[in-house]
Amino acid sequence: MADRAPDDSGIVPFLRAGPPPDRTRREGWRQWREQRDLFTPAPKLSLEQYTAMSPRRRALHDLHRTATHMNIGLLETPMSARITKLMRGRLRNNALNFEPGTRDGLMISGGGYLGKTETACAAAAAFEDVWRDLHRQLLPPPTEGTRDLFVPVAYCRTPVRATPKGLCAVILDFFGAPLPKTLNSMIRAVRDSLRDHRTTTLLLDDITRLRLHREDDQDTLDLIRELMDLNVTLVLIGVDIPNSGLVRGGYPDPRTGQWIVPPVSTGKSFNPAAATQTERRFDLVDLDPFDYDTTDGIAAFLDHLAGIEDRLRLFHTWPGMLTEGEMPEYLYRRTHGIVGLLKRLIEDGSTDAIESGTEKITPEQLAAIPIRLGNITDRDPSEIPPIPETTEPGPRTPRRRGRNTVFDDTGRAAEAT
Template sequence: MTRTPDLDDVLAGLPSRARIAELILGNRPHRDTFAGWQHYRLHRGQVLPAAAITVNQWRTVPEARRGDYDLYRQLTNVNLPLQQTPMHDKVGRLIRRRLRGNTMKQDDPTFPGVMVSGWGGYGKTASVCSAGAVFEDSWLDLHGALGPGTLPGTRDLHAPVVYIPTPVTATPKSLCQAILNFFRAEIRSSATLPQLVRQVADSLEDHRVKAMLLDDISRLRMHRADDQDVLDLIRAFMSLGVTLILAGVNIPGTGLLREAEWDKKTRRWEMTPLESTRIHGLEITQTEHRFEFIELDRFRYGTPRQINVFVNHLQGIEGHLRLLKAKPGMLTGHGMPEYLMRRTDGVVGLLGRLLEDGALEAMDSGKELINEALLDEIVLRRDEPEEPSDEPDIPADPPAARPKTARTKRPRNGVLDDKGPQGAEAAG
């Protein structure tokens, strides 16, 4: 049974107001720079939760510090920890295995990469960045935080992992510039594409880069010539001793691999044969051959094992939230798992947002407890997220291909017809 902390323990563990303000207002550089990535790697998961106390204990907290405690509770409630879900573990294991294998290769000219796909809110970026940070921690520990082969007196940054968001409307030049901007390298405005590629290759080697995380890769669309050139450039980087890890929404649908269909039996994307397969006998594309594809899933609720996984995840969140009237089973009992699954469809991003907003609303309203009535007041989304259905979408026939419906022929008006002499006599 968890012991309720004494008031002295609560005050001793409560950060100062200046420290709380620093955590909230402090400058956090973007991950797409060396400084920003290092800040993320060194500070991820370091927001320690506030001490859990009862309403009666809260009333005994000195007024001068009560506001600080409540502010720190809010900070705790909106920074839910990244838990070890089966989906997250699957991505992490694959990335770590690929990085471990590639960094031990001696003579392989091209390193295979990884593609991580999933729908919005499935945790692609969080999973990929977490796996990259774990790898960098172990790599720096293995080499004493020094780049292997570093010359004494040099100032090159040792950057085992590089995080780059794919530029909007990417071109080969803009991708090279994004990589160089990670290191804050000088870029000449007159530099040609071959010169930029050479500068990128030198930077990756000088900074001892082992993994490059390319996020939002689904911004590439293969019907654009520039995007095809960018993909060619990405494949060229794989021969520079760097493992590429690409993450994006619905990668099969972008054409990066090629046209794919969802197989309801295997619950995987199946690649349809290309025209080149029929003509040239090629079984798979070059991109498919060089990348291992993995798709993130959402929580499911159809089997006892799936239910147990989801409830365990809710239990982890419940233990992190700091609400004065929270009771054991607040999120895991009385039908709450079914309710949360119904509201979020098991999408981890939507679930986190709903519970974060619920915790803030519980504090603001003074209810200090999350229940269905409180969550009903929170608007999460307008529509249900689109999911790959078990049945393929059958496109509607184009107008030209639709069968013509038989139309009833209107009778001809014969009032003004000349019926001849016989007709005139009959009429007379």
């Protein structure tokens, strides 16, 4: 998907052919990993250069600018950088641990549209790039189409109604393996696939779809913990994991801070020895929105806005369009510091700026643009955050402080009464 400036040959190289890669399939994950950094944004042109183009080239450049605004991506934040550092270290250390036993896992928690999935997938893809390069130097290449195809990272999504069979099915579907009929055969096939493909990392997204009041969900959670014995690092991603029930009965280790999560002891688990399994350990880390109440939080938010501003391709922009004046506070009020909502608002604002010809983003313009997320069909309802109401631009109305009545003498008034 490497891009060039559009020309009159009829080729529009920045457009993608076909649907986006399906990361829940091995080939789709490979395609996304290899192409995730190949998009080239539209060149920065002056208004004079733009008006000198032919009408067709101007239309193609407008299309390229729109594609640039739609593919800004989630820029790194201090919160995501902390998760990336922890995750890369854990994946590397566990992959280099050749002793038998349970591998410590990770739980990435947070609200909706905070970039949990993209942060985890980007860190896993970077680890896979390094791991593949290392194996390419030390080991012979695998044979395409055989069971020993090298797949270091597997990404799956928890089924909407989780069962042990459903979880096994999504894992086997990632590898393109056949689905056996019985549960024991499916579990054996999952173990064989993870071992034969030399998988070291298993990402399970939407893990909070598990509702532990049902026996099927309890059995599925037992199966997830069982996978930790296969020299695989489990990375569980979900919304508000501490309050979801997944760590119910768990407790943080006072020495390491890791969460120790014992197996579910109720229900009719597929594994009769589930209650006696070794306790599983996870690092539970939160991905928070931006904080606008501290100096460091405001500085991080302004740096993020500056990064977005640098990627915009509008003709009437100026340095500080998003970072000066009332704009930063207005954007924070509209999005509550949630990077996904901020991205959607800037995308829609940029589109409106091109279509209307204003070629700039202002609070007055954004006030007429609602943030709509109803067209997202592949997300769990718990992943969609509450949308702040559309607010008019202007400074925040200060909260009126009440009069200090500490020194009021109420005795005479009470006596008169």
